Amino acid sequence: MDKKLSEFDQKITWKGSSRQRVKRMIDEQITASNKKRMPPLSVIFSMIAVALLFILIIGSFSETIQHSSDRMIHETKEGIAIQITHKKEQADGYQVTVRVQNNSKYKLEQNELFIKDFSGEGEMRTYHDEDWSESFENTYVDRNSVILKTQNDWETIEQGQSNDVNFYVPKEFVESDEYEVIYHSVSSIEPGQRGGEDAGEAFHVIDLLHDQVGLYQHEITSNENTPFIIIVVITTIIVIILIMRYVHVTPKWKLGISGLVLVATLFIFPIRVAVMDDEAEITQLTEGILPITELVHLESIDNDRLIAFYQSGGGSSVSFGNVFVEKTWFGWKNRGGGAGVITNTHQIGWSETYVGNSNSNFSKPLIDGLILNEDIEEVIVETNKGEVEATIAEYPPNERFYFLLLDSADVNVENIYGVGEEGEIIEAVW
Numbered sequence: 001m002d003k004k005l006s007e008f009d010q011k012i013t014w015k016g017s018s019r020q021r022v023k024r025m026i027d028e029q030i031t032a033s034n035k036k037r038m039p040p041l042s043v044i045f046s047m048i049a050v051a052l053l054f055i056l057i058i059g060s061f062s063e064t065i066q067h068s069s070d071r072m073i074h075e076t077k078e079g080i081a082i083q084i085t086h087k088k089e090q091a092d093g094y095q096v097t098v099r100v101q102n103n104s105k106y107k108l109e110q111n112e113l114f115i116k117d118f119s120g121e122g123e124m125r126t127y128h129d130e131d132w133s134e135s136f137e138n139t140y141v142d143r144n145s146v147i148l149k150t151q152n153d154w155e156t157i158e159q160g161q162s163n164d165v166n167f168y169v170p171k172e173f174v175e176s177d178e179y180e181v182i183y184h185s186v187s188s189i190e191p192g193q194r195g196g197e198d199a200g201e202a203f204h205v206i207d208l209l210h211d212q213v214g215l216y217q218h219e220i221t222s223n224e225n226t227p228f229i230i231i232v233v234i235t236t237i238i239v240i241i242l243i244m245r246y247v248h249v250t251p252k253w254k255l256g257i258s259g260l261v262l263v264a265t266l267f268i269f270p271i272r273v274a275v276m277d278d279e280a281e282i283t284q285l286t287e288g289i290l291p292i293t294e295l296v297h298l299e300s301i302d303n304d305r306l307i308a309f310y311q312s313g314g315g316s317s318v319s320f321g322n323v324f325v326e327k328t329w330f331g332w333k334n335r336g337g338g339a340g341v342i343t344n345t346h347q348i349g350w351s352e353t354y355v356g357n358s359n360s361n362f363s364k365p366l367i368d369g370l371i372l373n374e375d376i377e378e379v380i381v382e383t384n385k386g387e388v389e390a391t392i393a394e395y396p397p398n399e400r401f402y403f404l405l406l407d408s409a410d411v412n413v414e415n416i417y418g419v420g421e422e423g424e425i426i427e428a429v430w
Helices: 002-011 016-036 041-066 226-247 251-266 270-273 280-288
Strands: 081-088 095-102 107-117 144-145 163-172 179-188 200-207 212-213 292-301 303-315 319-326 332-339 353-359 360-370 378-384 386-390 391-395 401-403 413-419 425-428
Touching: 002 413, 081 200, 081 212, 095 107, 095 179, 107 163, 179 303, 212 292, 226 251, 280 292, 280 303, 280 319, 280 332, 292 391, 292 401, 303 332, 303 360, 319 360, 332 353, 360 413, 378 391
Parallel strands: none
Antiparallel strands: 081 095, 095 163, 107 144, 107 179, 179 200, 200 212, 292 303, 303 319, 319 332, 353 360, 360 401, 378 386, 378 413, 391 401, 413 425
8 A cells, every 4th residue: 555655646746644644544445345345155154164073073072081991980889898909820810819898788799700701702601610610500691701719608798797709810811801800799788778879789890900999880981962062052152252253244244154153053963963873872871771781782663763772780690671762963862761680590581661751752562581592483472462473683692682562551461482493382481
């Protein structure tokens, strides 16, 4: 501008004050013109895209931090002190002594040590009935577990008592991340005693490699969306403030652009749900239900509703259950389910759960159970409306279960039959 005014100086004669006044007028006109000029659409959409990308990346990163892969928290159940008092390395393994001190208001029952294979690929039953492991003939044992032999009796630990437990563990199960030594106990309520949140069963990880003991952390993964929602809100506010402060357009355009950002933000949640791995998110839901939970099968009802089947626990304390999940703008939601303890009382298990609720416009009785006899080829459910064949599904390693959604609550189950290849009845529940 100064160069142009200098050219005018050579052609005309004017006062210095006039020159400055003209310069100021030109400046004001240029500024006003810039304010009225609409920013390119590419700039608007770029800002929105950057905001959305930032929200998605930060949201995913925050979940990665939140969901630690650790299997334990560094504390024991209230009133229970567990300490590794002796560990001697031998040629092929470790001779270990663990002291359990019961300072709780309950007695500890069903005490058990087992090795759990978290890879899910091995067949731990090949290790049963070794010099260091128990036989599984008289009880059901999770196929991913092997129960350790202990050199002293500790089936029950009374209040105020302690017990030193001696056992042997092969090196391969101590030095690999795929295996954990787990201590299981049940805080048993005496007749007439009121139980609290600290009652019930507990699984403690005995980390022999690092000499640490802690509760198995089964709530490390959850479907909690609060951190993500907070990030979305904060990012949206920051973007709108930046628009109001630094984008040189009229107030009307600033409000319009801010509105576009706000509307685009509302689509973050369905976009996030669309790009997420459904199975991974449902796995997070099931892992928070019970300790040591593994998602084993997903059965689709429709595009937005599923039944997730899972197995939880380990050793001789194992449950099989289901949960009805529904897809919303904020991801998959747990709408309720049920679980039952697996025993070898019958060669086919049985439980009944009403899946769904009034909010989801879906509610039906679900019959399911584990199949423990390899000779059973079909499962027939006899009802007051007739016989129906249940669906059989498999999951590794070599496990099978059946399930059947009944048409309505008016259908009553009268018996369940496990049928062999030739049509013979191998097992009847009742």
